[in-house]
Amino acid sequence: MSETSSATIDGSRAGAGDARPSGTMLAVADGVALLAFVAVGLRSHRIGAIAETAARNAVPLAVGWAVVSLVVATYRRRDLASLVITWAIAVPTALLVRTWWVGSPRGAGIAVFLVVGLVFTLLFLSIGRRGVGAHSVASGVAPPIVTTSSTPRVPAPGAARSFWLQEALSQEPGDPAPPLTTNVVADVCIVGGGFAGLWTAIELSARDPDLRIALIEQDICGGGASGRNGGFFSASWWDAPAVCSLFGDDEGMRYLRAISDTVGEAGAWLGEHVVDAWFHHEGVLRVATGAWQTEPEGTSAAEFLAARGERDRLRAIGLDEARAIASSPRFVSASFAPESAVVQPARLARGLRRVALQRGVQIFERTAMTGLERSRPAVVRTPHGAVKASQVVLTTGAWAAGWPGFRRSFGVIVDQVVATEPIPDLLREIGWTSQVGVGDGRELLY
Ligand SMILES: Cc1cc2nc3c(=O)[nH]c(=O)nc-3n(C[C@H](O)[C@H](O)[C@H](O)COP(=O)(O)OP(=O)(O)OC[C@H]3O[C@@H](n4cnc5c(N)ncnc54)[C@H](O)[C@@H]3O)c2cc1C
Known part of the structure; x- marks a missing residue:
């Protein structure tokens, strides 16, 4: 079984939040x-x-x-x-x-x-x-965002539910969150019910329980990339050389430590809020399965980190140790990140949705933003109602690439997950009975 979806990268020098022309x-x-x-x-x-x-x-x-x-x-x-x-x-x-x-x-x-x-x-x-999509000189008001249906290669809402989401929904459909059919007023309106939108709603409500938060989602929460990804809750240490070359050693390492800390923090948070997202904090093994995936000597992330006193974050390990985790004859080299975890991503998204609802966040599913007036308060338009809010948080992931004014800030890439039928006998045979995640050096294929 395979599924195809999309994730975003921010290709603009000014950053994803700055949608102005250069x-x-x-x-x-x-x-x-x-x-x-x-x-x-x-x-x-x-x-x-x-x-x-x-x-x-x-x-x-x-x-x-x-x-x-x-x-x-x-x-x-x-x-x-x-x-x-x-x-x-x-x-x-x-x-x-x-x-x-x-x-x-x-x-x-x-x-x-x-x-x-x-x-x-x-x-x-x-x-x-x-x-060129800049401000209106005549009015001095930024033009409204009008969403379009021309987003390249981004799935339509509800199209081809992911394996993860089908599994999560069959076990826990969750309380209903009907579409918006009237006008509502909120302090914050969040557009998009993936990890970014749901965590934002939960964090805001934790900081101020009285905040009126409305979240609208064109599909159902977790219908986007958050409910259809590879499930690696990664500490990102493999990216250390690239991150540090972009931001410098001090800032890069600070960022990586912070990302790494979030893995343990998330695990504790999920336990505290009884979100059973099948979160397993047993580490991730990355292997090379051909010479083309091996890093030239002296350039690996493990060596890079060792030179900066962070040897334990990512260890180059021998083939015997790697094969003790999963005994594949294809491995030619391996490294292990003990701080990384794996998760069932759709169960995570649906669990976040439950916590957000419990905290009083108003969630309107099957409610697409069709336009945004950047007035004060801002008005988020949907087909059958509007949300008036002092603050709007746009967390629409890859879909933002279809909006005029944001197009130049996003590039859409296609990422794929391949799931097999359950193969417990083969897993036992190769000894992969732990919940350690195993990935190889290919990009964009899980
Ligand atoms: C195949 C694949 C594998 C991946 N593997 C990993 C991995 O192993 N580890 C990892 O860390 N990351 C992985 N990622 C990336 C990760 O899934 C994303 O970075 C993350 O889910 C993005 O969350 P998000 O909330 O920003 O976006 P999304 O989850 O896409 O949420 C955006 C939401 O906005 C909604 N929306 C869009 N437009 C509108 C509108 N006009 N009105 C209302 N709602 C709207 C969408 O329906 C969607 O639900 C993978 C991604 C893919 C696709």
């Missing part, structure tokens, strides 16, 4: 808008594209805009205020220089020329910025 994109959009303004102006006055005339109109604007935007740092700040300041200084200055250079208009015509120039440059800039 400074370069904004600069290009503004440049094109100003050139279009000059071209339309020349054409409307029936002035041909004579190089000298065109230059006298375009150069003051281009130079003025470049200088002022550098001083204001318009494309580093990327906000509406810096655009307005740049426009208010650069455009009238450039238009006056152009008037002096061209020698017209004169007298009262200069004031009319300035007003028309300011209005039309603002209009062209507004169109350009809308074109």
Whole structure:
């Protein structure tokens, strides 16, 4: 049996929360808008594209805009205020220089020329910025998010329930959480009922039990990646070289220690809240099953950690020790992370849902956000009702890649889990009777 689903990576330098276009994109959009303004102006006055005339109109604007935007740092700040300041200084200055250079208009015509120039440059800039998905120049309000159905390769809600979720639902369907059919008011509205949304709801309610929290989920909680993943509750030590190369040794190691601590903390939390997610904290074995999966000497994560005094986090182990965990003839090298765990992910998601409901979180399943008004309070629109909330937390995982404004911040990758029929005899034969997770060096296949 196999299933295919999707997970997200944040490919933007600005981070997943910053959905604004890059400074370069904004600069290009503004440049094109100003050139279009000059071209339309020349054409409307029936002035041909004579190089000298065109230059006298375009150069003051281009130079003025470049200088002022550098001083204001318009494309580093990327906000509406810096655009307005740049426009208010650069455009009238450039238009006056152009008037002096061209020698017209004169007298009262200069004031009319300035007003028309300011209005039309603002209009062209507004169109350009809308074109790249930035703020509306005219209103100063960020555009609403309207969800689309064009998310690439992301399963439709309810389509092909995962093996894990079928198993979890057959054992514990949980209390009903009917769809939203009216308008409600909350302090926080969470959109998406996967691990991120459910843990957020639980953590917020723990910090402030009086907080009114509404969570909407287009499918059922756990219907996304959280209920259909590989089940490795990993301490991430194998990623140490990559993490430290990105963030530096100090920050990278701090991050990895914190991630590692969450495994034990989660185990304790699940026990305390009687969430039986088949959480087994017995470690994870990673093996190479071919020369192509082995790491060149001196580059392995285990060696990297040993050099930083963290030898016990991840141990390179011999084949005998690896085969004592699961005796496969295919292993050619192995390492063991004692702090990692495995879990039945859909049971975890459904257990988190139960705890959230018990804490008074209002969960509306089969309720898709169809639009988000970024007003104060914000309004989350759904087909049959709306949630008005002071704060909105978007935890929609891979689906966010289908939203205008977020597309450039997410890349969708396809990850696969293959499940076999139960094979207890074979497991006994190879001695894999513990709950140690075993993974090989392949990416995106479990
Ligand atoms: C095959 C596979 C194997 C994986 N294996 C592992 C592993 O072994 N270990 C590990 O740590 N990670 C693994 N991952 C990654 C892990 O599953 C995800 O990182 C995690 O589940 C993401 O949780 P989430 O809450 O952000 O997203 P999701 O669980 O996807 O939740 C997002 C939710 O938002 C809902 N939603 C989307 N749009 C809307 C809308 N407009 N309105 C309302 N609701 C909406 C969706 O229906 C979904 O339920 C794997 C992922 C996959 C796909």
